[in-house]
Each structure stands twice: as C-alpha cells, then as structure tokens.
Amino acid sequence: MANETARLWKDGGFRPNPWQDWPEDGALEPLDPGTDALVPLERFVADPDVFLARKGRLGVRVAAGEDVAVLAEHLENIALIALEFPSFADGRNYSAARLLRERLGYDGEIRAVGDVLSDQIALMRRCGIDAFLVTHGPTRAALQGGRIPEVRHYYQPVSGPEIEIPAGSRPWARQPAA
Amino acid sequence: MYRYDEFDQAFVAERVTQFRDQVARRLAGELNEEQFKPLRLQNGVYLQLHAYMLRVAIPYGTLSAHQMRKLAHIARTYDKGYGHFTTRQNIQFNWPRLDDVPAILEELAEVEMHAIQTSGNCIRNVTADHFAGVAADEAADPRPYAEILRQWSSLHPEFLFLPRKFKIAVTGAAHDRAAIQFHDIGYEVKRNEAGELGFAVYIGGGQGRTPMVAKKIRDFLPEEDLLAYSEAILRVYNLHGRRDNKYKARIKILVFETGADVLKEEIEAEFTKIRASALRLPADEIRRIEAYFAPPAYAIALPGExxxxxxxxxxxxxxxxxxxxxxxxxxxxxxxxxxxxxxxxxxxxxxxxxxxxxxxxxxxxxxxxxxxxxxxxxxxxxxxxxxxxxxxxxxxxxAGLATANAGLITDIIACPGLDYCALATARSIPVAQRISERFAETARQADIGDVKIKISGCINACGHHHAGHIGILGLEKKGEEVYQITLGGSGDETASIGDIVGRGFASDDIVDAVETIVDTYLERREGADESFLAAYRRLGATPFKKALYGAA
The missing domain is CATH 3.90.480.20 (Sulfite Reductase Hemoprotein; domain 2)
Structure with a gap:
C-alpha cells in the first residue's frame, strides 16, 4: 500500500497516512484498539462513546451534504475531519470546512478526500482545509512539483491556515501576510 | 465609473497568468477536455457548436469609450470582426482560437476588464439597471453595491462550485428595468421610513424549464449588511441546493421545495451568526466606492428643447x-x-x-x-x-446604428439559437429577423407601441421568452421546428410568467401568428394609451386564442 500512503499531502510534502477507515458493521477483523480510526460521521454520531473510549486517535469522515454541526460537542476529541469531495464539482464541503474553522473553532486537521483539481487546492486552503488525500493524478503531480496555481489577492475575509492581512481600506479585501 | 486600484489590477493579472498556464497544459495534452472544462468555464470560455466562445464580463453593463475600443480591437484582431451583446450585459466573441484567449484576457486586463465567472456554476456577472445613475425615478445608484458584490463574489473560495449558476441583479428604482424578480437574488435599493438606504431582497427567480418569479424575503435589509446577507443566502444554497439533477439545481427549486418562509428562516439564522464580521460594510467605504459613480459635471442650463x-x-x-x-x-x-x-x-x-x-x-x-x-x-x-x-x-x-425601435415590437430579444448553440432545438435569430421585417414600417411600430417579443431556441430560455409580452419558444417535433407562443409575461416590477396560448406554429406560420396577436390587440385595446401588456391583463387569453385557433 505504499502508493496509497504516499498520497497524503500535508505540511508541504507527501506524508504517510496512519489513519485506517473504520470497517463496515459485521466486518471479520475489527480495528486494533490502538489504531487511528477514521469513522463515518453517521456511525460516530449513532454511538459516540464507543469511539471516544478507544485508545487510538479519532477521525471523522464527512460525506458531502452531511451537517458538521452535530460534531460540535466532540471536536476536542477529534484529531482529524476528512471532508469528502465525490466530484470536483461538488462544493458543499467548502462550506463545511469554513463552518468547522470559523464557527465551531475546530483546530485539528481538516483533510480533503476525493476528486480535487490542482486549481482547487488554494481555494480549499482558504476555507480551512490543510491536508489533501487526492485521487486525481495530475493534482498529486502538481503538489509534488510545487505547481499550485493561485491568485494571491483576495476579496473575501476568511480564516484559513495562512495568515492574511487586510488590504487597503476595503474591509473585505485580503492578501497574504509577507 | 469604477477604476481598478493596484490590488484589483494585480488580481486580474494573476488570474490571466494562471489561465495562460492552464491553456498551455491543455494544448500540451496534460489536461484533457473534462479536466480543462471547469477551468475554462470560470474564465468565460465555452465550447459551442462550431468553436470556442469567449464571454467577457461588463460589470453592471457600464463601460468607458476606451474599453469599448478595446472590445472592437479584440473583435477585429481575434474574431470575425464583430461581437454579440448579451441579455446579461456581457459581450460574447463567437470565434476566438483557444490559444489566443490568454492574449485576449491580457488585453482586457489592460483596460480593467476580465472574463472571470461569466460561466460555470458560480456567481455570475452582477447586473444592474442600464439607466442607473441617470434615471429620474431612482432611490440611489445601484452600481456601487453591484461593484461591491462583484468584488466579494470574485473567486470566492467557498462558492465556486455551487449546485448551479447564480445570478444577482440590483436595481435602484421602483420601476424595475433590471428584471430582478427573474434572478437568483434580486436587490432593490430603497430607503426606509427613517430615510436610511438598504435593500428589498428577492430570491429564487429564474427562467429556464421551470420559470419562477422571485419571492421577497426581506422588505428592508440595512445597507451595511449586503455582503453578510448575500453570504448567508449563498451558504444555505451551497449546502442545501439540489445536486442530483442539473435542471432542479437552481435556488428557485430550493425555494419552491423548501418553502420561502422556511428557507428565509434558515437564511436569517445564518445571517445572524455572520452579521458582525468583516463582511459588515462601513459607511465610509460604501461612500468611497460610490464616489467612483458620481455623475459627470454636466454643463448647466443648456438650451436645447x-x-x-x-x-x-x-x-x-x-x-x-x-x-x-x-x-x-x-x-x-x-x-x-x-x-x-x-x-x-x-x-x-x-x-x-x-x-x-x-x-x-x-x-x-x-x-x-x-x-x-x-x-x-x-x-x-x-x-x-x-x-x-x-x-x-x-x-x-x-454608423448604421440609428434604428428607431427601442422598446417597440422590432426591439426583439433572441438567444443565439440553433445557428450557434449546442443546446438549441430550433433557430431563433431567423425568426427574430422575419418578425422584424414584417413590422418594419415605423409608423405601424409607433402605433403598436410598447411590446416586448422574446425568443428562445430551447427550453433553457436564454431568450427570456417567459418574460416576454409575447414569448416564443422554439422546439423540435418530429424533425421540424415548432414555435410555442406565450402571452402576458413581464420582467418589470409587475413580474409575471407568460401563459402558453395553445399548440405551436410551424416556422412558416409563426410570423403570421404574431401578427394575428398584434392585430387582435389593436382591435381590442381601449385606446393607444393601453399597452399590449395592460390589454392582455384586462382581456385574458380568450380573444387571442380565438383569433389564432378559431372559435373551437
């Protein structure tokens, strides 16, 4: 599975991905208690205590269209939230990322999972996404080669991982600090 | 007029560089058409029936002589010597070569123009009353607000992959020349009883295959909340708009299926949470942008009447x-x-x-x-x-531009139709041409008065036929073009969707049918003061049906 683990982009490089997807109900081999487990949101919300009691770290996987507000009371125990992008054209989880960062104050890893185009990476970062597990080959190549296109003058105040400062007198305009 | 500052100029220049790279990757085969499509669409490049088409934004329809000369230059240098002005106050070039598009965008950037978000499932060019700032009946010039919305919506990181396209229009007058009730969001600038500026807010209007007149969800939104409220509407739509069927993905369907009252509550709840943020517009900043749109220094007391x-x-x-x-x-x-x-x-x-x-x-x-x-x-x-x-x-x-027909029956809106468009089911431009020839005589046009004919070449309704006093929809039936007529539509403050009058007409018969409708109006009107729309609203469809299809 070397290829699989090499696909996670975070902190400026491809990193090993220690997280394992929570098996479907009735699977023969449950995850080892110490494994970092990525649990579907619906499954987690149905019985949070089961997952909070495990030894390994807890991650939650959010399908496009699911409401992240239900995670509010558990956020300090969640180390990873993986937002699914089933198609590059499905923009619902851009909103979910901003709600997690700006409204719910979540400061753990937010990972985009799925069909992401290289031209979307910068937009996702501004919405608060800081890790990428992408299926699209050219996007992985662009990340590797440092060819992520971006317009670095912004007309929207947001709270992404990068520090942005107001630009001129317009309160909605932003540019990267330094 | 608004002028770019260094920030705006740098924004557009970076965007051109980005697209130049994307086009190079496409031409080199690194991107296939499917991967390239969303990138080119957000830069205004469509693939049409015969060639690529470039749609250039003319924000709220305002441009300078200098900018118009640049458009002429582009038409001459990169196209076949002409351009097409659209119903969304944009201009389209129908024959550019893809490898020329970055150069065209660079030339546009030189005159503070771009093609960003003139296409794709994102917030499109913000439109406004074309008489903004000079109309006698205006509460305030809508363009400063349209400009603020233009900036906020440009490459908004959260809202570039919406369920469907999203159109915002702003009018500053109670008499609506911007058709705001046929937009995803319509803002009417107005003053409240205390004399403060703000907006009446309409959402969920649109045409296409399911035409809807917008619902008013706010009678008065304070001026400072324009962006926060817009962001609240867009967030609710982005999260909850349908994505399973592109024909049910516009916000009008969400409004219809959820109910305007319920949706309004959701929007208001979201708005309350983001109202006190950097999105709140300081009055001095609005006034600073407004100053760009200040009227020119008119010469005083000119004789002339x-x-x-x-x-x-x-x-x-x-x-x-x-x-x-x-x-x-x-x-x-x-x-x-x-x-x-x-x-x-x-x-x-x-x-x-x-x-x-x-x-x-x-x-x-x-x-x-x-x-x-x-x-x-x-x-x-x-x-x-x-x-x-x-x-x-x-x-x-x-210049061959003195046709005396503004607002008259030969001032027809038509989509490009089957002559250009990959989606069309029938031709629309030739029908417009034949109707205009039939009613060419100027005295007759003046007698008929204000009649808006709008023609679409398919049910997507780009020719706005639902809002036409006389609407014509071109369909294809058994290999033949058939034209369905609707009557009584209107895009103004009394917005209404036209009623289908009956079975469609063959291409050879459609002009006669329009003439029959007009003759019926002339016979039945209470006087020259009663417009076609007023007469139709008084009479209903019956006399027109009778004239078109006989007593049965």
Whole structure:
C-alpha cells in the first residue's frame, strides 16, 4: 500500500497516512484498539462513546451534504475531519470546512478526500482545509512539483491556515501576510 | 465609473497568468477536455457548436469609450470582426482560437476588464439597471453595491462550485428595468421610513424549464449588511441546493421545495451568526466606492428643447428616433439615448468592430465617455446633452446604428439559437429577423407601441421568452421546428410568467401568428394609451386564442 500512503499531502510534502477507515458493521477483523480510526460521521454520531473510549486517535469522515454541526460537542476529541469531495464539482464541503474553522473553532486537521483539481487546492486552503488525500493524478503531480496555481489577492475575509492581512481600506479585501 | 486600484489590477493579472498556464497544459495534452472544462468555464470560455466562445464580463453593463475600443480591437484582431451583446450585459466573441484567449484576457486586463465567472456554476456577472445613475425615478445608484458584490463574489473560495449558476441583479428604482424578480437574488435599493438606504431582497427567480418569479424575503435589509446577507443566502444554497439533477439545481427549486418562509428562516439564522464580521460594510467605504459613480459635471442650463422641437418637426425620421430611443434624464438639459442593436432583419445584439469604435467615439464626444449595455441587448449613451441629440443621431446614422425601435415590437430579444448553440432545438435569430421585417414600417411600430417579443431556441430560455409580452419558444417535433407562443409575461416590477396560448406554429406560420396577436390587440385595446401588456391583463387569453385557433 505504499502508493496509497504516499498520497497524503500535508505540511508541504507527501506524508504517510496512519489513519485506517473504520470497517463496515459485521466486518471479520475489527480495528486494533490502538489504531487511528477514521469513522463515518453517521456511525460516530449513532454511538459516540464507543469511539471516544478507544485508545487510538479519532477521525471523522464527512460525506458531502452531511451537517458538521452535530460534531460540535466532540471536536476536542477529534484529531482529524476528512471532508469528502465525490466530484470536483461538488462544493458543499467548502462550506463545511469554513463552518468547522470559523464557527465551531475546530483546530485539528481538516483533510480533503476525493476528486480535487490542482486549481482547487488554494481555494480549499482558504476555507480551512490543510491536508489533501487526492485521487486525481495530475493534482498529486502538481503538489509534488510545487505547481499550485493561485491568485494571491483576495476579496473575501476568511480564516484559513495562512495568515492574511487586510488590504487597503476595503474591509473585505485580503492578501497574504509577507 | 469604477477604476481598478493596484490590488484589483494585480488580481486580474494573476488570474490571466494562471489561465495562460492552464491553456498551455491543455494544448500540451496534460489536461484533457473534462479536466480543462471547469477551468475554462470560470474564465468565460465555452465550447459551442462550431468553436470556442469567449464571454467577457461588463460589470453592471457600464463601460468607458476606451474599453469599448478595446472590445472592437479584440473583435477585429481575434474574431470575425464583430461581437454579440448579451441579455446579461456581457459581450460574447463567437470565434476566438483557444490559444489566443490568454492574449485576449491580457488585453482586457489592460483596460480593467476580465472574463472571470461569466460561466460555470458560480456567481455570475452582477447586473444592474442600464439607466442607473441617470434615471429620474431612482432611490440611489445601484452600481456601487453591484461593484461591491462583484468584488466579494470574485473567486470566492467557498462558492465556486455551487449546485448551479447564480445570478444577482440590483436595481435602484421602483420601476424595475433590471428584471430582478427573474434572478437568483434580486436587490432593490430603497430607503426606509427613517430615510436610511438598504435593500428589498428577492430570491429564487429564474427562467429556464421551470420559470419562477422571485419571492421577497426581506422588505428592508440595512445597507451595511449586503455582503453578510448575500453570504448567508449563498451558504444555505451551497449546502442545501439540489445536486442530483442539473435542471432542479437552481435556488428557485430550493425555494419552491423548501418553502420561502422556511428557507428565509434558515437564511436569517445564518445571517445572524455572520452579521458582525468583516463582511459588515462601513459607511465610509460604501461612500468611497460610490464616489467612483458620481455623475459627470454636466454643463448647466443648456438650451436645447426649442431647437430639438424644431429639428423633430423638420425631420420625421429624427422625430421617430427621438420618440422611441430618447429617455428623460435626471439632469436638466440632458437625455438618455438608447442605441438599438436591432436593425430590421439583422441578428439582435450584434455589433461590428467599426460600430463599436463609432459608439466609443460618440460616447467620448457626447456622453462623458460612458456607455451602458442593456439586458435588452442594446447600448445606451447615458449623458447626452439634449442640444447634441441631432449630432448624435447623425453620427449613429453614419454608423448604421440609428434604428428607431427601442422598446417597440422590432426591439426583439433572441438567444443565439440553433445557428450557434449546442443546446438549441430550433433557430431563433431567423425568426427574430422575419418578425422584424414584417413590422418594419415605423409608423405601424409607433402605433403598436410598447411590446416586448422574446425568443428562445430551447427550453433553457436564454431568450427570456417567459418574460416576454409575447414569448416564443422554439422546439423540435418530429424533425421540424415548432414555435410555442406565450402571452402576458413581464420582467418589470409587475413580474409575471407568460401563459402558453395553445399548440405551436410551424416556422412558416409563426410570423403570421404574431401578427394575428398584434392585430387582435389593436382591435381590442381601449385606446393607444393601453399597452399590449395592460390589454392582455384586462382581456385574458380568450380573444387571442380565438383569433389564432378559431372559435373551437
């Protein structure tokens, strides 16, 4: 599975991905208690205590269209939230990322999972996404080669991982600090 | 007019560089068409029936003579010598080569223009009343707000992959010339009882296969909350709009299926949470942007009315043009001139490069350098001294732009139709041409008065037929083009969707059918003062059906 683990982009490089997807109900081999487990949101919300009691770290996987507000009371125990992008054209989880960062104050890893185009990476970062597990080959190549296109003058105040400062007198305009 | 500062200029320049790289990757085969599509769409590049098409944004339809000359240059250099002005106050070039597009965008950036978000499932070019700032009936100029919305919506990181396209229109007058009730969001600038500026907010209007008139969800939104409220609407739509069927993905369907009251509650709840943020507009910042749109220094107390009356009496052609194409202005001694892009028998909305240059010259000399594009696919000179009308008319005659039909029956809106569009099921431009030829006689047009004919070549309704006083929808049945007629639609403040009058007409019969409708109106109206729309609303469809299909 070397290829699989090499696909996670975070902190400026491809990193090993220690997280394992929570098996479907009735699977023969449950995850080892110490494994970092990525649990579907619906499954987690149905019985949070089961997952909070495990030894390994807890991650939650959010399908496009699911409401992240239900995670509010558990956020300090969640180390990873993986937002699914089933198609590059499905923009619902851009909103979910901003709600997690700006409204719910979540400061753990937010990972985009799925069909992401290289031209979307910068937009996702501004919405608060800081890790990428992408299926699209050219996007992985662009990340590797440092060819992520971006317009670095912004007309929207947001709270992404990068520090942005107001630009001129317009309160909605932003540019990267330094 | 708004002018880019260094920040705006850098934004557009970076975007051009980005797209140049994307086009290079596409031409080198690194991106396939499927991967390239969303990138080109957000830069205004469509793939049409025969070639790529580039749609350039003209924010709220305002441009300078200098910008118009650049559009002429682009038409001449990169296209076949003409451009097409659209119902969303944009211009389309129908024949650019893909490898020329980055150079075109670079040229546009030189004159503070771009093609960002003129396509794709994102917030599109914000439109406004084409008489903004000069209309006598205005509460405030809507363009400063449209400009603020333009900036906020440009590459908004959260809202570039919406369920479907999203159109915002702003009007500053109670008489709606911007068709705001047929937009995803319509803002009407108004004053409350305390005299403060703000907006009535409408959502969920639209045409297409499921036409809907927008619902008003706020009677008064304070001016400072424009962006926070817009962001709340867009967030609710982005999260909850349908994505399973592109024909049910516009916000109008969400409004319809959720109910306007329930959706309003969701929007208000979201708004409450983000209201006190950097999105709140400081009054001094609004006033700073408003100053860009300040009226020019009009010459005071120009004579002109008496000379104009004499000139009209002396020349019936000039008289008819003034009657139809000149509108009252808020400044004394001044007039608003509509330049019809609907010459008899020609495609609606087209202008040649030479005509664009001529309009630029006329605007520079007689209209304080300013031009507007109307959603009715005409051009407007907003600041003409009444004393100069004769000179402007003569210059327009020379340019072949003096058709005297603004607002009359031959001032037809039509989509590109089967002649250009990959989606169309029937031709629309040739039908518009034949109707315009049938009603070409100017005295007859003047007698018929204000009738808006709008023609779409398929159910996507780009020709706005649902909002036409007489709407024509071209369909295909058993290999033949068939045209369905709707009556009584309107895009103004009394917005309504036209009623289907009955079975469709063959291409050979559609012009006769329109004439029958018009003759019925002329017979049944209570006088020349009763417009077609007023008469239809009074009479209902019955007399028209009877005339078209007989007593049975």
């Amino acid at each position: 008496a000379a104009l009356a004499a000139a009209r009496q002396a020349d019936p052609g000039f008289d008819r043009w003034v009657a139809s194409n000149v509108t009252g202005h808020r400044a004394a001694g001044h007039s608003i001139v509509t330049i019809s892009l609907k010459p008899i028998g020609a495609p609606p909305g087209d202008a040649t490069a030479d005509q664009m240059d001529a309009v630029a010259d006329i605007a520079a000399r007689y209209s304080h350098d300013e031009i507007r594009v109307s959603h009715e696919q005409n051009l407007v000179l907003p600041h003409v001294a009444t004393a100069d009308l004769r000179s402007v008319f003569d210059a327009l005659v020379t």
